[in-house]
Amino acid sequence: MSSALKRRFNFETVAPIDAPILERQLVLNQTQALLAESEVPVAIAPNIIELLVSKFHDLRSGHTPEGTVVERPTTVMSTAxxxxxxxxxxxxxxxxxxxxxxxxxxxxxxxxxxLKDNPEDAKKLAHYFNTVLSCI
Structure with a gap:
């Protein structure tokens, strides 16, 4: 964005949630609320949400809790x-x-x-799947 446009808008930077428990609860609550609003009677098990949030943390930070380094995709890996x-x-x-x-x-x-923002991220995601998820 040009500096002229930046001067005309207010920007807020919201950092990702670092607490996995809080992020899991937020993702679970929002998911349940949005599915209920859509009248879709599907329950998502907490362990599925835990897996999703942990994978987002790995990709967002560039490493796993065990210390394995992974390539970070260019797309936004936010809680949203x-x-x-x-x-x-x-x-x-x-x-x-x-x-x-x-x-x-x-x-x-x-x-x-x-892949929505950059198809080149397919290689990074494949690397993640091959190095981290193959051990599960």
């Missing part, structure tokens, strides 16, 4: 994006599958989120 992924996974499960959200639904929607 995590909510969008979980809601999309819920809709995917309800309308296109049997109604329960699985890790597969999360992964499909996570891939879409990472």
């Amino acid at each position: 994006e995590a909510v969008a992924v979980s809601v999309s996974a819920g809709l995917d499960a309800y309308y296109l599958d049997e109604g329960s959200v699985t890790v597969g639904h999360i992964v499909r929607n996570l891939v879409g989120t990472v």
Whole structure:
């Protein structure tokens, strides 16, 4: 954005939530609220949300809690994006599958989120899947 436009707008920088427990609870609450508002009776297990939030933390920070270094994608890996992924996974499960959200639904929607801004991030995500998730 040009400096002229920046002078005309107020900007707020909101840092990502560093507390995984707080972020998990926020993602779970917002996901449930948005799915209920959409009249989609899908429950997402807390362990699925925990997996999603931990993967967002890994990709956002560039390393896992164990110290494995991973390449950070250029896309924004915010809490709002995590909510969008979980809601999309819920809709995917309800309308296109049997109604329960699985890790597969999360992964499909996570891939879409990472690739939406920069298709080159596919290599970074593949590296993450091959180095970190292959150990699970």
